[in-house]
Amino acid sequence: MKTRTVPALAMLASVAVAVLTGCGASPATTDSVGGTATLRVASIDIDATIPLTIAQDQGFFKKQGLTVDTTVSPAFDGTLAGVMNGQADIGFGAAPPLLNAMAKKAPVQVVAQTASVVENMTANVDVYGDAITRPRDLAGHTVAVTSLNDLGAVGIRLAVAKDGGDPSKVKLVELPEAQGVDALLQGRIDASVFRGPAQLAARATKGVHVLFQYTDGLPAGSPLDVYFATSTFIPAHADALKRFRAALAEAVTYVNDHPAAARTALAAIYKDVDGGDKLAATLPLTHYSTAINPDAVMALQDGLTKYGHLAGITPAERFYSYSNGK
Amino acid sequence: MKPRPVLLGTAGLLTFLAAWELISRLGIVRQTSLPPASTTLARLAVELGRPELWTRTLETLAQIVAGTGLCLVIAVPLGLLIGRLPAVDAYSRTSIDFLRAVPGLALVPLFVMFIGARPEMVVGLATFVALWPLLTQTIDGARSVEPLALEMARSFRLGGPRTFARIVLPSAAPYIVTGLRITLNVTLLVAIGTQLLVGAPGIGQQMAQANANGDGLAIFALSIWAGVIGVALNLALRWAEDRVMAWHKASTAQGGAA
Numbered sequence: 001m002k003t004r005t006v007p008a009l010a011m012l013a014s015v016a017v018a019v020l021t022g023c024g025a026s027p028a029t030t031d032s033v034g035g036t037a038t039l040r041v042a043s044i045d046i047d048a049t050i051p052l053t054i055a056q057d058q059g060f061f062k063k064q065g066l067t068v069d070t071t072v073s074p075a076f077d078g079t080l081a082g083v084m085n086g087q088a089d090i091g092f093g094a095a096p097p098l099l100n101a102m103a104k105k106a107p108v109q110v111v112a113q114t115a116s117v118v119e120n121m122t123a124n125v126d127v128y129g130d131a132i133t134r135p136r137d138l139a140g141h142t143v144a145v146t147s148l149n150d151l152g153a154v155g156i157r158l159a160v161a162k163d164g165g166d167p168s169k170v171k172l173v174e175l176p177e178a179q180g181v182d183a184l185l186q187g188r189i190d191a192s193v194f195r196g197p198a199q200l201a202a203r204a205t206k207g208v209h210v211l212f213q214y215t216d217g218l219p220a221g222s223p224l225d226v227y228f229a230t231s232t233f234i235p236a237h238a239d240a241l242k243r244f245r246a247a248l249a250e251a252v253t254y255v256n257d258h259p260a261a262a263r264t265a266l267a268a269i270y271k272d273v274d275g276g277d278k279l280a281a282t283l284p285l286t287h288y289s290t291a292i293n294p295d296a297v298m299a300l301q302d303g304l305t306k307y308g309h310l311a312g313i314t315p316a317e318r319f320y321s322y323s324n325g326k
Numbered sequence: 327m328k329p330r331p332v333l334l335g336t337a338g339l340l341t342f343l344a345a346w347e348l349i350s351r352l353g354i355v356r357q358t359s360l361p362p363a364s365t366t367l368a369r370l371a372v373e374l375g376r377p378e379l380w381t382r383t384l385e386t387l388a389q390i391v392a393g394t395g396l397c398l399v400i401a402v403p404l405g406l407l408i409g410r411l412p413a414v415d416a417y418s419r420t421s422i423d424f425l426r427a428v429p430g431l432a433l434v435p436l437f438v439m440f441i442g443a444r445p446e447m448v449v450g451l452a453t454f455v456a457l458w459p460l461l462t463q464t465i466d467g468a469r470s471v472e473p474l475a476l477e478m479a480r481s482f483r484l485g486g487p488r489t490f491a492r493i494v495l496p497s498a499a500p501y502i503v504t505g506l507r508i509t510l511n512v513t514l515l516v517a518i519g520t521q522l523l524v525g526a527p528g529i530g531q532q533m534a535q536a537n538a539n540g541d542g543l544a545i546f547a548l549s550i551w552a553g554v555i556g557v558a559l560n561l562a563l564r565w566a567e568d569r570v571m572a573w574h575k576a577s578t579a580q581g582g583a584a
Contacts, residue, residue: 046538074534077435078443078524085442178542182356196540201358272372273541 036065037240041227042073042088048225049092050265051114051288055251063250064243083108089233090244095223095297096149096304102319103312109234109321112227112245114252114288116220116296117151122284123215124194125156128184128208132191135212136165141190144175144183149308151218152193157307158217167307181205197273199283221293222300234321245290245322252288259285292320343367361543370547378532379548383555386517386528389445390559393452393513394506400453401460401509402502408461409468410494422461430455430516434523443526448517456512460505467501468494500574503567510563514556529555 043049052070055061061068073079076093080101083091090111102108125135125143132138138160145152157167175183180192181201191211194202202208227244234241255262262285270276294316304310343363349355350362373379408415408422430451441447471494479489521530529548536544 044535044538072531072535073443073525074531074538075443075523075525077438078526081438081442081524084439087442087444176537176542177540179359182359198540269539270541272369272536272544273539274543 036067037237037243038067038069039090039237039240039244040069040071040088041090041092042071042079042082043092044072044074045269047266047269047283047286048115050262050269050286051248051251051255052092053265053268054255054261055247058251058254060247060250060254061244064247066240066243066247068244080106080108083228083230089237090227090229092225092227094150094225095300096151096154096308096310098226098228099301099304099314099319100149100308100310102314103310107231108228109231110223110226110292110319111229111234111241111321112248112290113223113225113292114227114248114290115224115286116289116291116293117215117218117222117224118220118287118289121213121215121286122195122199123152123155123213124199124202124210125159125191125212125214126180126184126194126202126208127191127211128205132211134163135159135217136163138191139165139167139169142171142173142188144180144189144192145172146174146177146193146195148172148174151222151224152195152214154303154308155214155217156193158303159212159214160217162217181208184208197270197276197279200275200279218303219296219299221291221296223292223297229321231321241322242326245326249290252290255288262286292324294320358542361546366543366546366550369543370550373544373547373551379529379551382527382529382532383551385445386514386521386530386555389448389452389517389528390510390513392445392449393456393517394510396449396453397457397460397509397513398506401457401505402464405461405464405502406468406490406494406498409465409498415465422458426458426462431519431523434520438524443524445527447524448520448526448528451520452513452516455516456509459508459512460502463501463505463508464498467498467505470501471497496573499571503571507560507563510559511556514552514559518552 041052043052045053052068056068056070071088073082073088073091076097079088079091079093080098082088084106091108098108098110132141135156138156143156145156147153153172156172157170160167160170173189175189175192177192177194177196177198178201180189180194180198183189184192185205185208192202193214227248229237229241255265263280266283267277267280270279273279297316297319298313301310301313305313346360346363350357350360408418433451433454437447437451441450475493475497476489479493484492517528518530518533520526521528522533523530525531525534529552533545533548536542536548
């Protein structure tokens with residue numbers, strides 16, 4: 001064996017370790033210095049985080065004496081692990097998986113919220129043709145959703161039940177929205193959820209039309225996506241979190257009053273998506289709100305228990321670490 | 327590298343791309359499900375002009391190199407020990423068969439829980455999954471030493487360390503290289519797959535972000551890029567193998583054909 005091989009391997013390992021160290025997460029940086037607190041937020045660039053982006057861009061966080069460092073964290077499991085391991089101070093995620101985690105005693109609580117279920121939301125469940133005319137007709141048929149554990153899946157079953165149908169006879173399958181139109185046309189599925197860019201393809205396809213909005217079945221005021229932190233972090237940084245919520249509240253007001261700013265943010269999110277500029281210009285805008293509704297959280301959990309395999313009920317005062325206006 | 331294999335390889339790749347383009351353009355598979363090759367490559371070119379893809383690529387490469395390096399450090403000494411000492415082999419065989427059958431994906435939640443969605447988690451999981459091919463190949467290589475060669479070493483009174491360095495290791499080296507080739511590819515697959523699942527830094531994370539935004543074309547483009555990285559890594563390994571194992575190629579028919 002040539003003797004050059006061993007030093008070469010050692011050098012290779014050293015380079016890898018050096019690069020990896022540079023790629024690793026930074027240590028906690030949340031100490032206040034002269035009244036400025038730094039918060040590390042693990043989130044993802046989607047329309048639900050537009051208030052976070054606006055708060056950054058318009059200086060609302062700075063106004064509150066906060067520096068917010070965001071990192072990309074697309075998967076809820078990774079975000080939850082990151083928050084619990086201290087990689088991030090605050091995580092962003094959907095309410096159903098968070099409720100599942102809390103039911104299994106994960107030591108986290110919600111620290112902020114910027115959107116909840118309201119009337120006339122765009123959460124399309126589309127069908128092809130005229131055979132299915134109302135939610136209860138979905139019993140015995142196959143519906144594509146993005147995740148079996150998200151609000152779409154639960155909302156569809158609740159909507160079927162509300163319409164007098166048998167939700168247990170609705171077969172849900174996970175399918176990326178981009179494949180939904182083809183699957184509908186080929187008859188592999190009977191209905192599909194379209195929320196994002198795939199809406200454009202659905203609207204442009206003859207015969208594909210909206211059957212109902214899956215949010216119609218969800219309790220009004222249910223949280224959609226929330227910001228959460230660990231139960232030890234929250235009391236130790238109560239003031240910083242209060243300012244975080246205040247900045248988000250200001251961002252929410254700004255976005256609702258300036259729809260052009262929301263569309264600009266959407267255009268940035270969908271800049272690389274085919275038809276993204278048209279989507280950003282035409283997508284119905286979310287009405288953001290920081291108001292929380294503890295009763296709606298409990299009603300949502302009833303639905304999740306029946307149709308979402310929720311492992312246990314979390315009291316609203318445990319779910320939220322704060323109350324309205326605080 | 328000889329020109330003929332390169333030309334044939336390029337021709338094969340172009341044929342694949344042409345078939346992909348036709349299948350999409352002719353509507354055999356709808357373009358919303360399978361964008362044309364030309365559109366995908368154009369999008370890849372756009373992504374390559376952005377620093378983000380290069381940052382993610384470096385992160386992924388670092389994880390692959392670290393994982394493969396750890397596999398080498400663990401599997402080669404262990405494999406040689408198991409291969410040369412029957413008692414150790416008898417002791418460890420069942421445990422190895424059990425551990426290598428554990429599906430890596432099933433361990434993702436465990437690794438994420440204890441380590442978090444960090445590069446270290448990706449490296450740890452990739453090492454666990456990719457270790458076994460290299461270990462079993464090394465064991466087989468250690469067992470493949472010609473008894474006559476060992477007899478000769480004894481006759482010349484080479485002693486243990488020199489017998490190991492001059493006889494055992496060179497005999498096992500071709501098997502180790504074969505195992506390393508498999509390990510490298512498995513590390514790449516596990517690294518990107520884990521990044522995609524849990525959002526750890528890397529190309530997989532970028533794919534997950536694109537998926538969240540419904541950007542299917544980006545996912546195809548990034549998948550192509552992952553394939554390019556795989557080819558580049560294999561070429562690099564082959565280059566290193568040609569230098570380190572030149573003596574082996576010269577002594578086998580493989581060396582004549584190359």
